Amino acid sequence: MKDKLDFDTLFKMHYNDILRLAFFITTDRILAEDVAQEALLIVYDKLHTLKDKSKFKYWLNKIVINCANQVLRKNSKYIYTENIEFINDVLNVDIDKNDPLYIMEEKELNRFIYSAIASLGDLERKIFVLRYFEKYSFKEIADTLEINASTARTIVFRGKKLLENKLEQYYNPDPKEMGNQM
Incomplete structure (x- = not known):
């Protein structure tokens, strides 16, 4: 450069x-x-x-x-909003424009994934994004955020478990909760 x-x-x-x-x-x-x-x-x-x-x-x-x-x-008192089109742009979602059902499902899943990532704490979200979107090693994460590499590993492990649980709920919703929404 x-x-x-x-x-x-x-x-x-x-x-x-x-x-x-x-x-x-x-x-x-x-x-x-x-x-x-x-x-x-x-x-x-x-x-x-x-x-x-x-x-x-x-x-x-x-x-x-x-x-x-x-x-x-x-902006600690700022009210955050979700904008699904912007989320899809940021995530570089490549969807089939000819299949409306696929488009709807893809947008809903992306919204859910974004929401799950956004629900992580500040440090957890930063570490998760650096690890999985920026492809950082744990040492690079530790250096960037000025934390211990083992702390980064632990937080990634917990974040993955949390996201796995949320995705499990997305794909296998509790029928009792669905009944309450109707």
């Missing part, structure tokens, strides 16, 4: 990844867009300070996480 990178190139190369990570941390489209823009400006401004260019992705994600944390602190 060149030391001097124009902003448009930086934007084209990294905006979608930045936005995806910001969205999973903030769980809000508008906040995620704010985070992505702020993070891009910081990256562009501070790129010359990065000594090891091979660590660019980790450095970039650390900036995104820090920006997201700042925005969440500032």
